Amino acid sequence: MSSAGNIKHIAKAVRNVVWQPTKNAKGGFSSQEVFLAVGQPQTLVQEVLFHGSRGNGKSACLLMGFAQHVGKGWGSYWRGVILRRQCSALNDLIEESHKIFPRIFPGASYNISKREWRFPTGEVLIFQFIEKIQQYEAKFHGQQYTYIGFDELTTWATDEIYERLLSTLRTAYQPTQQQPLMPPKQVRAMTNPWGIGKRWVKERFIDGKRSGQIEVIKKKLLTDDGKTVETAWKRVAIFGTIFENNYVDLEYKAWLMGIADPVLRESWLLGNWEVVDDSAMFAKVWNRDVLLIEPFTIPAGWKVERSFDFGQSTPFCCLWTAEANGESVTVNGKTFCPPKGSIIVVGEDYGTPLNPDGSQQKRDLGLFLSTGKMGQRLKDREIRLQQSILRNHPVVRPGPADNQIFNGSRVDNGNAPTVAKELASAGMTFVQSDKSAGSRVTSAQLMYERLQATIDDSPDKPHIYFFTNCKFLNKSIPDLYRDEDQPDSVKKGADDHAWDALAYRLTWKRPVTSIQQGIR
Known part of the structure; x- marks a missing residue:
């Protein structure tokens, strides 16, 4: 082939390019070029x-x-x-x-x-x-x-x-x-x-x-x-x-750049993984800067309870919550006085295998502990909390738990073993939670109202806060989604156990008899 014919052949080949990866305008490799390169055998x-x-x-x-x-x-x-x-x-x-x-x-x-x-x-x-x-x-x-x-x-x-x-x-x-x-x-x-x-x-x-x-x-x-x-x-x-x-x-690029919703813009234009997906259940009322606070010592006048979601093959979760009574405390030199009835989640124990760096080995994987060992682990965690932020609370009140832990309580005249009894033998007692029809909607709406009151700093509605040491709960709440069949409730899914433990606490009505009996 002559040189002229060869040039025409090359030109035709260039014109026949069907697809090629994008180029980096600043030099170096583009993301598409890197993507293809890491697919080569070498x-x-x-x-x-x-x-x-x-x-x-x-x-x-x-x-x-x-x-x-x-x-x-x-x-x-x-x-x-x-x-x-x-x-x-x-x-x-x-x-x-x-x-x-x-x-x-x-x-x-x-x-x-x-x-x-x-x-x-x-x-x-x-x-x-x-x-x-x-x-x-x-x-x-x-x-x-x-x-x-x-x-x-x-x-x-x-x-x-x-x-x-x-x-x-x-x-x-x-x-x-x-x-x-x-x-x-x-x-x-x-x-x-x-x-x-x-x-x-x-x-x-x-x-x-x-x-x-x-x-x-x-x-x-x-x-x-x-x-x-x-x-x-x-x-x-x-x-x-x-x-x-x-x-x-260019019109599509301009549309992305002009998205008014800051969350959507961060995600779709900038690819930011840290923003909260606004299709999530609590996205509109989730503000980490307001809701997450550093741990402090809980005053003796505040009520402290534990709530619990059971699991063996899947994670269990125990939360320790404090309820404010209107008394103010000083935190890092600043006065903190949430309205009476506000809930502060002060501790958690999430039963899942961890890597050496503290990350979860596998999502929704439990520890497969016997109930006795589970109870002892929870008690050890509670004692450590009582040696620090709960030092004013030598006794923690029993709060609500997943009702399945009480299954079998009516068998053999009440003598049959139950998860609740095994936990109680380790000093971890609980009461029944509200699992009535509509409770899942109620818990989600109570959570939404508390979050809204907190970020609005409402003085006459109870707030909700989370200590920064509750990492599994704090991580999971922004990623809870609405149930497709019941949009006003949280969708069930993997690693929602911390939410379940909190939901039990939100819908729980503290029995008057507990106070009358002197249970602190």
């Missing part, structure tokens, strides 16, 4: 979250993360699945794939009923949905994927489905002379910092890490010949912004 990071602002090209990258290995010699062993929580939510991704794949891979075919692409060299990409964990067995158990993609990861309330799908990341490929490398098995997830699953995604990928920091998780495996080998699983969160994406029109 620079592989197995688990990646691509997050940030809306319009940064996450969905296209999810498709191209798979497409970059089509035709590389792995054939049908390069098998991928892209997931959404609901089937209808897949439509945009499927439509986007029809704009790209046929032009890059002539001969690629799409099966509508199976929602899958088959490529001329044997690779397969499937679009699938999974809303409930029960669907895993029917749709995914026993499958083998080398590429698993989750679009809008925070739409899944917990990590249960995510973890289960990781078990399908495997391959039976054997290296050949033509392709000596193993397929780069990888999990890819896309999301904005918004939605019901925000908390677990943030804890897994964002908390305690610098932006772009690759976390290396060492795992030990036992080989067939009985030897132990150590492997490294790598995880990273990649931040992308709409301002990198030249394919998005």
Whole structure:
């Protein structure tokens, strides 16, 4: 070919570019380029979250993360699945794939009923949905994927489905002379910092890490010949912004920049994980700067009680609360005088396994303690509180608990063992909570009213405050969502046990007989 013909050929090739990653205007690699790079065998990071602002090209990258290995010699062993929580939510991704794949891979075919692409060299990409964990067995158990993609990861309330799908990341490929490398098995997830699953995604990928920091998780495996080998699983969160994406029109960028709601703007434009999702139950009335206070010694005239939500395979939670009587205290040189009846959550014990750094090992996992050991643990925690902030309260009043701990109390003329009796033997006594019809709505509304009164500094309505040492409660409240079927109540979900313990306290009416009997 002549040099002139070669130039025309190159020019035509440039004009035929179907898709290319965005470029960093300041030099260096763009977020999309990094995303594709960590999917290569030589620079592989197995688990990646691509997050940030809306319009940064996450969905296209999810498709191209798979497409970059089509035709590389792995054939049908390069098998991928892209997931959404609901089937209808897949439509945009499927439509986007029809704009790209046929032009890059002539001969690629799409099966509508199976929602899958088959490529001329044997690779397969499937679009699938999974809303409930029960669907895993029917749709995914026993499958083998080398590429698993989750679009809008925070739409899944917990990590249960995510973890289960990781078990399908495997391959039976054997290296050949033509392709000596193993397929780069990888999990890819896309999301904005918004939605019901925000908390677990943030804890897994964002908390305690610098932006772009690759976390290396060492795992030990036992080989067939009985030897132990150590492997490294790598995880990273990649931040992308709409301002990198030249394919998005200026009107859309201007719309994002002009969002009036500051919370929505922080999340959708700036990709800020620290803002409270305003679709959460208490988002409109949650202000950490007002509600969270440093611990102080509780006056002797304030009432102190404990409340409890039971769990063994799931976490248990005991909360210690103080009720103000109108008496003022001095905290860090300032006078603190909440209205009479205000509640201050002063301590918690959340029964879940922790990592050395104090973080939770696994969401919604309990300690599997016997009731006797659980009671002793709670008592030890209470004694430590009485040696510090509750030093004016040698006796803590029994407050409400999950009513299931009293189950069996009427069996064998009341002599049958119950959880409540076992806890009481360790000195941790409780009374029944209000589990009547409508109590879940009532607790949520009482909480809302107290939060509103607190941030408004209302002088004639009871407030609610939380000591900063109650980390599980303080972390979970902003991530509580409304129940779809009963919007004025809190949706049940993983790690809501601290809320349950607090809800029992909010709806509990202190019996007059307790005071008359001199129970302090």
